[in-house]
Amino acid sequence: xxxxxxxxxxxxxxxxxxxxxxxxxxxxxxxxxxxxxxxxxxxxxxxxxxxxxxxxxxxxxxxxxxxxxxxxxxxxxxxxxxxxxxxxxxxxxxxxxxxxxxxxxxxxxxxxxxxxxxxxxxxxxxxxxxxxxxxxxxxxxxxxxxxxxxxxxxxxxxxxxxxxxxxxxxxxxxxxxxxxxxxxxxx
Numbered sequence: 001x002x003x004x005x006x007x008x009x010x011x012x013x014x015x016x017x018x019x020x021x022x023x024x025x026x027x028x029x030x031x032x033x034x035x036x037x038x039x040x041x042x043x044x045x046x047x048x049x050x051x052x053x054x055x056x057x058x059x060x061x062x063x064x065x066x067x068x069x070x071x072x073x074x075x076x077x078x079x080x081x082x083x084x085x086x087x088x089x090x091x092x093x094x095x096x097x098x099x100x101x102x103x104x105x106x107x108x109x110x111x112x113x114x115x116x117x118x119x120x121x122x123x124x125x126x127x128x129x130x131x132x133x134x135x136x137x138x139x140x141x142x143x144x145x146x147x148x149x150x151x152x153x154x155x156x157x158x159x160x161x162x163x164x165x166x167x168x169x170x171x172x173x174x175x176x177x178x179x180x181x182x183x184x185x186x187x
Contacts, residue, residue: 009114009172018180021187023120025179028164031083032092033109038078042103046078053099054082064143064156073143073156081109081154081166114172116179118163125186127163130178131155135163149178 008029010016016027038046050058055068058080064073069088072080084092093108100106118126127135131146133155138144143156151174153167167175 009169010176011173016176018183020180020183021120022122023118023126023183023187025176025183026117026119027176028115028117030086031110031115032086032089033113033166034082034093034096035075035107035109036080036082036096036100037076037105039102039104043078046100046104049100049103050080050082050096053096059141059143062142062144064141066141066156066158073154075145075154083115086110112169113166114169114175116165116167116176117158118165118179119159119161121161122183122186123161123163126179126182127155129182129185149174151175151178 005013007013008015008027010027015029018025036050047058054065054070054072056065058072059065059074061074065071070082070084072082075081082092082096089095093106097106124135127133131148133144133146138157140157140159143154145152145154147153148165148167151167151171153165156164158164
């Protein structure tokens with residue numbers, strides 16, 4: 001019998017956490033992700049079902065709903081990325097797919113992305129170096145898609161000095177390097 005051990009996107013047995021000056025960059029490996037796209041003509045039913053499942057109204061363009069056990073981020077017209085703590089929602093994909101049925105297309109995304117939470121007073125200055133996003137104009141709950149170090153990423157403002165970055169797992173090392181380099185530049 002194989003004795004396999006799970007690794008984080010950065011290849012560690014535990015999440016990588018680094019502090020540079022006032023900034024802390026935390027890898028978030030225990031995150032269940034599922035994307036949902038309402039099918040044509042079934043948008044209203046999908047919204048109704050997801051509102052019940054998520055426990056909040058789904059966010060519109062440029063927004064994220066950060067409340068509840070299953071936060072949601074708008075990623076396109078009638079499309080959302082749902083996230084949840086993996087320990088509590090290991091079957092997030094199955095739960096959402098079962099609830100929406102034929103009304104939406106649901107895709108398991110957990111192993112396709114890497115997530116980093118960034119916190120600290122220098123977070124806005126760090127973001128100015130990383131991506132063409134007006135971080136000063138973003139309020140808590142605002143979300144967008146942009147590029148960081150030539151990688152397509154989701155960026156969500158989760159607090160006054162907190163940010164969540166979700167990028168491609170296959171480029172986790174490169175994204176992490178870009179975040180750390182920018183942190184050192186503003187420290």
